[in-house]
Amino acid sequence: MKIQRFIIPVLMLVFMTCIIFNLKAQKNDYLPGNTKLSFNGKFINSHVNNEFNVVSENGIFKAKYETGRVTDEMREIKNFQLFENETLSFSLDYLPGSDIYISNSGYVAVMDMKFHFKQELTVHIYNSYGEFVLSKTFRYASLFGFSPKGKQFVVGTDKFLNIISLNGQKDYRLESCSKFAFSPDEEYLATAKEGQLNIYHNFKLTGTLNTGLFYPRGIAISAGNDFVSVIGKKILKTYSVKNNKEIFSKHLPDNFSFRDIRTENNLILSGVHYRNNGISKGILNVYDFQGGQIAEEEHAAKTFSTFENKSVKTKSNGDYESIPWPFVPFDEVHTVWNHYEQHMGNGSGDWSYLHQGLDIITPVNEPAYAVQEGWVKLVLTLGGDIYWRVAISPEQVSGYSDGWLYAHLVESSIQVDVGDYVQLHDYLGDIIHWSADWGHIHFVEIHDQGTIWYYDDDEWGINFNPLLALDPITDNVAPVIEDFSANSKFGFCINETSTYLTPDSLYGDIDIIAKISDYHGDSPWEQPAYRTYYWIKDISQNSIIFPKTLGQILNHQYSFYSGGNYEPYATVMYKKDYNHPSPPWMNQQRDYYQILTNNNGDSLIDPSEAQLAFPTADYPDGNYRIFIEAWDEFGNSVLDSTDVIFDNYLTGIDNQNPFSKNIETTCFPNPASGICTIAYTIPQEYEGYVSITLLDSKMSTVKILSEGYVKKGTNKYSFNSNDFSPGLYFYQIELSGRKLVGKLLIL
Numbered sequence: 001m002k003i004q005r006f007i008i009p010v011l012m013l014v015f016m017t018c019i020i021f022n023l024k025a026q027k028n029d030y031l032p033g034n035t036k037l038s039f040n041g042k043f044i045n046s047h048v049n050n051e052f053n054v055v056s057e058n059g060i061f062k063a064k065y066e067t068g069r070v071t072d073e074m075r076e077i078k079n080f081q082l083f084e085n086e087t088l089s090f091s092l093d094y095l096p097g098s099d100i101y102i103s104n105s106g107y108v109a110v111m112d113m114k115f116h117f118k119q120e121l122t123v124h125i126y127n128s129y130g131e132f133v134l135s136k137t138f139r140y141a142s143l144f145g146f147s148p149k150g151k152q153f154v155v156g157t158d159k160f161l162n163i164i165s166l167n168g169q170k171d172y173r174l175e176s177c178s179k180f181a182f183s184p185d186e187e188y189l190a191t192a193k194e195g196q197l198n199i200y201h202n203f204k205l206t207g208t209l210n211t212g213l214f215y216p217r218g219i220a221i222s223a224g225n226d227f228v229s230v231i232g233k234k235i236l237k238t239y240s241v242k243n244n245k246e247i248f249s250k251h252l253p254d255n256f257s258f259r260d261i262r263t264e265n266n267l268i269l270s271g272v273h274y275r276n277n278g279i280s281k282g283i284l285n286v287y288d289f290q291g292g293q294i295a296e297e298e299h300a301a302k303t304f305s306t307f308e309n310k311s312v313k314t315k316s317n318g319d320y321e322s323i324p325w326p327f328v329p330f331d332e333v334h335t336v337w338n339h340y341e342q343h344m345g346n347g348s349g350d351w352s353y354l355h356q357g358l359d360i361i362t363p364v365n366e367p368a369y370a371v372q373e374g375w376v377k378l379v380l381t382l383g384g385d386i387y388w389r390v391a392i393s394p395e396q397v398s399g400y401s402d403g404w405l406y407a408h409l410v411e412s413s414i415q416v417d418v419g420d421y422v423q424l425h426d427y428l429g430d431i432i433h434w435s436a437d438w439g440h441i442h443f444v445e446i447h448d449q450g451t452i453w454y455y456d457d458d459e460w461g462i463n464f465n466p467l468l469a470l471d472p473i474t475d476n477v478a479p480v481i482e483d484f485s486a487n488s489k490f491g492f493c494i495n496e497t498s499t500y501l502t503p504d505s506l507y508g509d510i511d512i513i514a515k516i517s518d519y520h521g522d523s524p525w526e527q528p529a530y531r532t533y534y535w536i537k538d539i540s541q542n543s544i545i546f547p548k549t550l551g552q553i554l555n556h557q558y559s560f561y562s563g564g565n566y567e568p569y570a571t572v573m574y575k576k577d578y579n580h581p582s583p584p585w586m587n588q589q590r591d592y593y594q595i596l597t598n599n600n601g602d603s604l605i606d607p608s609e610a611q612l613a614f615p616t617a618d619y620p621d622g623n624y625r626i627f628i629e630a631w632d633e634f635g636n637s638v639l640d641s642t643d644v645i646f647d648n649y650l651t652g653i654d655n656q657n658p659f660s661k662n663i664e665t666t667c668f669p670n671p672a673s674g675i676c677t678i679a680y681t682i683p684q685e686y687e688g689y690v691s692i693t694l695l696d697s698k699m700s701t702v703k704i705l706s707e708g709y710v711k712k713g714t715n716k717y718s719f720n721s722n723d724f725s726p727g728l729y730f731y732q733i734e735l736s737g738r739k740l741v742g743k744l745l746i747l
Contacts, residue, residue, distance in 0.1 A: 034059025099384025103150025248291030345582030551596030
């Protein structure tokens with residue numbers, strides 16, 4: 001009896017252990033071998049590892065490549081290799097994009113963000129043999145993926161859901177949406193957006209359901225099993241494809257949320273995210289098509305640091321509400337890579353634009369944290385895994401509101417979705433690998449409307465320079481005004497031209513340029529000056545003839561993120577030509593040629609201000625001193641000056657040249673309206689062929705007024721000034737290879 005009492009519990013324990021062991025062994029049977037669940041509840045490909053960068057959903061096609069040169073929004077893909085199972089299909093030295101998708105049939109979609117500042121994405125498609133198939137360009141694209149069989153690629157924009165056929169069949173354009181899913185046989189397609197679910201059969205709309213889920217997070221459809229499921233944060237709803245009636249719904253308790261959904265082996269697989277007290281878990285819930293729960297399994301977990309939600313709202317030095325840095329430690333300056341409104345380009349002088357936010361360098365997989373509490377308004381990508389981003393606003397309104405944008409997060413780490421509420425210092429996700437052994441976050445406050453922020457036309461306004469709000473700011477090093485050239489402290493050119501002048505001969509309307517460098521904290525990346533001023537003194541009179549005036553301030557607001565803003569504004573603020581190109585992205589030492597005269601003195605900016613200049617001809621010829629002052633965001637400044645000569649009447653010749661002393665000229669009336677007369681008197685030794693030319697304010701020829709032989713004494717030439725537009729002109733008298741220039745103002 002005693003032996004039986006001892007053996008029975010032991011047998012029961014062994015039996016239960018076997019059951020538990022068997023359950024654990026069967027844990028992954030619901031997921032295909034190439035799929036696993038991340039700690040945030042998203043399904044990810046289990047074959048993606050250090051050896052393979054991207055793998056098709058079915059696990060058959062795998063790719064590996066190296067990251068070459070990078071910019072703020074682009075990475076070079078080089079030494080690309082595609083494998084089918086373990087066999088190399090093809091290799092290419094270079095792919096024209098920054099990220100890729102691979103289909104279940106081996107098609108490769110390359111995401112080209114070269115013109116991201118124009119909101120453009122170009123998709124280049126190659127087949128499994130490495131042959132180029134097609135390229136298509138889209139604007140405001142933010143939804144992507146291959147169909148299950150891999151013969152179609154989907155791009156969602158603000159206007160359409162574009163179905164691109166890869167085997168030459170018909171392309172389709174459907175209503176725009178935020179989520180889409182094909183049935184396994186590709187005959188059916190489901191799309192969702194803000195409370196609505198659309199069902200398409202062979203791309204023809206067959207049904208529309210009102211789900212009540214304003215923030216849909218995912219869809220799964222299986223026409224053969226007659227179901228379509230859609231998930232919100234707390235609810236999973238399943239409908240009949242045939243009659244559009246609800247079959248069942250499932251609800252989740254606190255701290256749990258639906259994050260992903262798919263169908264596999266006649267079952268519905270839902271990825272659930274558990275988040276509480278520094279723990280993030282991915283849990284698999286499995287249902288049959290009638291709503292019976294088959295399994296609930298924990299698949300992945302991560303612990304993360306939590307911080308006290310203590311917000312002390314203060315005003316920064318720019319009167320902006322201060323925010324902590326988005327990385328630990330929150331109260332230290334982190335490495336700034338690219339500055340707000342920094343001049344950017346490829347170093348060729350062909351084109352340039354302004355950087356629309358702040359880039360902060362971090363280690364790879366560095367956790368990013370919320371700098372302000374509020375509602376999640378946006379979670380999407382602009383073209384692949386490296387472009388996922390989150391935006392959070394303190395206001396949940398249908399109108400316009402502001403919010404902080406955190407870009408370049410690892411999708412499988414993102415802790416939030418649209419509609420969630422976030423506390424200060426909440427863990428948001430990890431930073432993607434970008435270049436070598438570091439990553440970066442693109443960080444800026446944006447302005448948009450709606451409780452959901454989509455990537456669409458004329459939206460995502462940019463508010464201000466984030467360095468004015470980040471706290472602390474502990475930089476104590478002032479900017480440096482470098483020599484513009486070997487012969488000039490500052491740069492001078494005829495307005496909006498590449499005609500450069502020497503300081504001892506300034507004439508006409510000129511742009512004043514300063515080459516300024518600045519560094520933030522211990523960052524090795526050179527930045528432009530945040531704010532510049534200039535003023536001019538008449539040396540002979542010891543008086544200020546032009547008061548201290550704002551040159552530029554790198555803190556402009558833009559109504560929307562657009563190349564229509566950032567390209568033309570770049571050359572208002574910076575000089576760009578082939579001798580002074582915009583600096584390349586990856587140069588730590590960069591040259592910024594900041595124009596001070598393209599501004600009417602206020603803190604606003606308009607492309608028309610490129611035509612503004614300093615009018616030297618409005619002041620008497622003589623000796624002047626130009627002062628330039630440069631500031632960073634933190635209150636550090638530098639002052640420098642250089643002496644110049646205004647020389648509008650004797651342009652291009654020495655003031656002491658005997659020719660200029662012996663030739664007398666005048667123009668009357670001046671200012672002119674109607675008939676105007678140019679008179680000049682020459683001595684006998686300068687008799688000869690004379691030409692009189694009218695020049696505009698940039699010293700370009702408007703018209704040759706007169707040509708011919710003249711004798712000594714006083715000569716006159718009259719013309720009708722009404723034949724020319726009002727403005728500042730110069731008249732040039734050329735005789736015996738010598739030039740004399742006078743100023744003329746036409747009313």
